[in-house]
Amino acid sequence: MINLMIVDDHALVRKGIILLLENYQDVKVVAESGDGHEAIKLVMKHEPDIVLLDISMPNGLDGFSTARQLMQSQPDIKVILLTMHDEEVYIRKAIQTGAHGYILKKSKGSDLYEAIYEVYHGRRFYKVHISDEQLEKMFREEKAPSSVLTMREQEIVRLTVLGYTNKEIAEKLNISIKTVENHKSNIMHKLDLHSKHELIQYGINNHYIKG
Amino acid sequence: MINLMIVDDHALVRKGIILLLENYQDVKVVAESGDGHEAIKLVMKHEPDIVLLDISMPNGLDGFSTARQLMQSQPDIKVILLTMHDEEVYIRKAIQTGAHGYILKKSKGSDLYEAIYEVYHGRRFYKVHISDEQLEKMFREEKAPSSVLTMREQEIVRLTVLGYTNKEIAEKLNISIKTVENHKSNIMHKLDLHSKHELIQYGINNHYIKG
DNA sequence: ACCAATATAGGGGCAACCCCCTATATCAAA
DNA sequence: TTTGATATAGGGGGTTGCCCCTATATTGGT
Numbered sequence: 400m401i402n403l404m405i406v407d408d409h410a411l412v413r414k415g416i417i418l419l420l421e422n423y424q425d426v427k428v429v430a431e432s433g434d435g436h437e438a439i440k441l442v443m444k445h446e447p448d449i450v451l452l453d454i455s456m457p458n459g460l461d462g463f464s465t466a467r468q469l470m471q472s473q474p475d476i477k478v479i480l481l482t483m484h485d486e487e488v489y490i491r492k493a494i495q496t497g498a499h500g501y502i503l504k505k506s507k508g509s510d511l512y513e514a515i516y517e518v519y520h521g522r523r524f525y526k527v528h529i530s531d532e533q534l535e536k537m538f539r540e541e542k543a544p545s546s547v548l549t550m551r552e553q554e555i556v557r558l559t560v561l562g563y564t565n566k567e568i569a570e571k572l573n574i575s576i577k578t579v580e581n582h583k584s585n586i587m588h589k590l591d592l593h594s595k596h597e598l599i600q601y602g603i604n605n606h607y608i609k610g
Numbered sequence: 611m612i613n614l615m616i617v618d619d620h621a622l623v624r625k626g627i628i629l630l631l632e633n634y635q636d637v638k639v640v641a642e643s644g645d646g647h648e649a650i651k652l653v654m655k656h657e658p659d660i661v662l663l664d665i666s667m668p669n670g671l672d673g674f675s676t677a678r679q680l681m682q683s684q685p686d687i688k689v690i691l692l693t694m695h696d697e698e699v700y701i702r703k704a705i706q707t708g709a710h711g712y713i714l715k716k717s718k719g720s721d722l723y724e725a726i727y728e729v730y731h732g733r734r735f736y737k738v739h740i741s742d743e744q745l746e747k748m749f750r751e752e753k754a755p756s757s758v759l760t761m762r763e764q765e766i767v768r769l770t771v772l773g774y775t776n777k778e779i780a781e782k783l784n785i786s787i788k789t790v791e792n793h794k795s796n797i798m799h800k801l802d803l804h805s806k807h808e809l810i811q812y813g814i815n816n817h818y819i820k821g
Numbered sequence: 822a823c824c825a826a827t828a829t830a831g832g833g834g835c836a837a838c839c840c841c842c843t844a845t846a847t848c849a850a851a
Numbered sequence: 852t853t854t855g856a857t858a859t860a861g862g863g864g865g866t867t868g869c870c871c872c873t874a875t876a877t878t879g880g881t
Contacts, residue, residue, distance in 0.1 A: 409626075410630070410718060411623050412620075412622050415624065415625035415627070416626070505620050506621070508625075551828065561807055561811060561814075562807035562809065562810025565867075566868095567805075576830095577830050580870085582829095585827090595868090596773035596775075603819060760858090786859075788860050788862095789858070793858085795839080795841095
């Protein structure tokens with residue numbers, strides 16, 4: 400019997416998961432919660448094998464942070480992240496966080512069960528749109544992170560996407576326009592982008608704005 | 611007996627709704643669908659009283675468009691929009707679309723039932739964070755639309771937010787750079803904006819990108 | 822102790838942007 | 852019918868962005 404806990408701020412989704420899992424007799428939902436803080440307490444009490452964790456949750460404690468805290472306090476626990484976002488940034492963050500599984504909310508019940516089954520038996524389960532090779536690459540890169548943007552560069556991207564001019568960015572960050580230009584240029588090279596709209600669209604797709 | 615159809619691209623959410631509504635014997639789910647195109651066909655077949663419609667759906671046919679089409683083909687049908695977004699723009703769009711109800715995914719089962727019950731009996735049901743007075747105002751404003759930007763101007767805003775240069779926009783729309791500049795200038799005056807980032811942020815806040 | 826990455830800053834030059842004008846054709850409304 | 856809104860296009864000029872360089876200080880890793 401696999402003991403499961405569900406954490407999602409939408410009651411609808413929690414109930415949906417329960418209904419989808421009713422067909423699988425070896426899975427039992429022992430607890431459910433609508434926020435990360437409560438989840439951390441409930442894990443102590445119910446000691447589930449696996450926590451199904453929504454990424455987007457309110458009150459400052461999102462799925463990633465909750466996952467990290469859970470895994471620190473209960474090292475044997477397995478975490479499966481559940482999300483709407485089939486995007487590279489989120490997958491990377493899940494890998495960084497050390498999540499055992501990653502599945503999408505649009506998944507069928509069988510995928511959900513498969514994820515639970517595989518993760519319970521110690522295997523990794525990431526069901527995403529990108530290819531296995533790319534995924535492997537991302538896991539490898541996580542051990543040697545290099546290709547990502549630095550904090551400063553991320554800040555530059557964010558402000559650029561929001562439409563600030565180099566001058567305005569320079570003023571906001573108290574640096575020279577030339578430094579801003581250099582950062583931008585470095586970002587373009589790192590990401591192999593060749594035009595302004597590619598940079599903007601990278602920023603939008605990777606949620607440099609809202610969320 | 612109220613016949614209900616559920617349209618949401620996430621199976622999880624559909625099942626969750628079904629489970630939450632099991633407590634209410636006067637509601638029956640007669641059909642469910644994962645996309646808008648299929649939903650339109652299913653409505654013909656099952657003739658539900660109310661369609662519960664998720665706003666964010668793929669394949670170009672989101673909840674708003676689906677709602678419009680459904681209400682055109684079946685004028686008696688009631689539509690309740692279901693969404694994660696408790697934001698003014700979405701609420702405005704729902705009002706424009708003529709949705710009978712608007713509830714959030716984080717709602718409890720009782721809210722969901724209340725929405726269905728009220729809408730079935732010909733009343734409007736918008737359960738959102740903003741005050742009733744504001745909501746009334748938005749309904750009133752909808753009858754006297756003074757939607758500022760023209761189609762062409764909206765297109766210019768959209769492409770600008772996405773980071774295209776004036777030159778690129780001109781090429782895309784087969785017009786001169788000068789025309790693009792003029793449009794931009796007119797937009798800035800109309801909206802009383804005074805910098806590029808204000809325009810971009812107007813575009814982002816008013817969902818000129820994704821959604 | 823050295824090398825790579827990061828963050829900072831500048832020069833020069835060309836392209837693009839932004840803002841001030843003017844100007845035309847169309848179309849709908851007063 | 853005249854006016855106003857829309858869509859188109861151009862001239863001129865000042866500002867900014869983008870890209871090619873070079874350069875320095877700091878930090879962390881082999």
